[in-house]
Structure formats: structure tokens, C-alpha cells
Amino acid sequence: DGGITQSPKYLFRKEGQNVTLSCEQNLNHDAMYWYRQDPGQGLRLIYYSQIVNDFQKGDIAEGYSVSREKKESFPLTVTSAQKNPTAFYLCASSIRQTRTAPYEQYFGPGTRLTVT
């Protein structure tokens, strides 16, 4: 089965601790994304990566870090510098069938992080 896995589904941390959210895909997609979802707001882009060893900040990158050492993996670290880390985090990957086709995006099941 091809897809995106995120673990764990629920994560609880104390304030001041860094925490790393896992995202793995076996779709052979080059591009991967991390989004944050808060009630009443659309998905907001944290970081994205178009290729291994390269990634770009999104709209709300402050307090987060990522790495892309392997095509399949794009872990997100929520650092203690993130002021309001409690949220639902979604990982996604995308592909386009041809060079001119639009991108199709696939989502993982998400990780709900609660920081107290």
C-alpha cells in the first residue's frame, strides 16, 4: 500500500521540550510539505521540500525545523521557541504526472500535538 504515514497520532509534551513529528512516504514523491491546522483557519504551510537535502520556509516557520536526508522522510521538530505549538500537524507530498500538469497532493493522517 502506497501512502504517507505520520506518527504518533496523538502526542503530549511539556512546555519547553522539543518534539519531533515523523512523516514517511513510499509514493516516491519528490516534494513534501508540513502544514499546521488550527480551528477556524485554513492549513498553513510551515516548511516544504522539493528535493532531498533542500527545504524552504513556509508562512509560519518560526519555532520549527525540518530535515530531508532521505526522499522518503521529512521529520518536523517543534522547538521550545514555538509560542503556541498545540495544533494538528499534517504532512503531505505532491507529484505531477507531466512537467506541465498541476500538482496532486496527498496527505498523511496527521498528528495532534498538545503542549501543556
Next chain:
Amino acid sequence: KNEVEQSPQNLTAQEGEFITINCSYSVGISALHWLQQHPGGGIVSLFMLSSGKKKHGRLIATINIQEKHSSLHITASHPRDSAVYICAVNSGNQFYFGTGTSLTVIP
């Protein structure tokens, strides 16, 4: 200003009703996507549209590129259609998302 606006934010319908969710966008796009998010959070793609209309079962999606507007219709709604429906647009390799429409279908 949001690149993607959806309406309504919340929608309650009786089973069997015809439902319409609207989406307007302000950026140039290569495609528009309708997504469904169930409680529990996972998101699945329902449609990807570049023009015209697509139908899948009881779901119909239309797009008017000139007016930068799309609609998602659900015919003969059912309680299992209860979910959040999200409009997203694809501009280059970036995606912009609406805030979602929370649909509840009552038996």
C-alpha cells in the same frame, strides 16, 4: 487577505437535501482541489479541476476559471457525508487552502 475564500463556514442539512459549497480564489492557478476531512483529521482528495465539471457518484464539482469560482455539490446528501470540505488551489508547487466548510447531515 486569504487567497481562497469558502462559504458557508458551517452547513446543516436534512438527509436527502442538495448541498452546495462555494469557493472563490484570487491567485492564478493550475488546478483547484476539493478535499474532505473527517473527524480524526485525515484528508482525502475528492476532485482536481482545471476546467469545466467533474462528477463522482453523488458529488459534482464545477469551476469557472474566468470568474475564479468553484462549487462543490452533493446530491441526495447522507449522514456519512458529514465532514469538513476544504477548497485548495495549486499555484506552481504551492497550495493555498480555504478555511473549510463543516457539513452536518441530519438523518
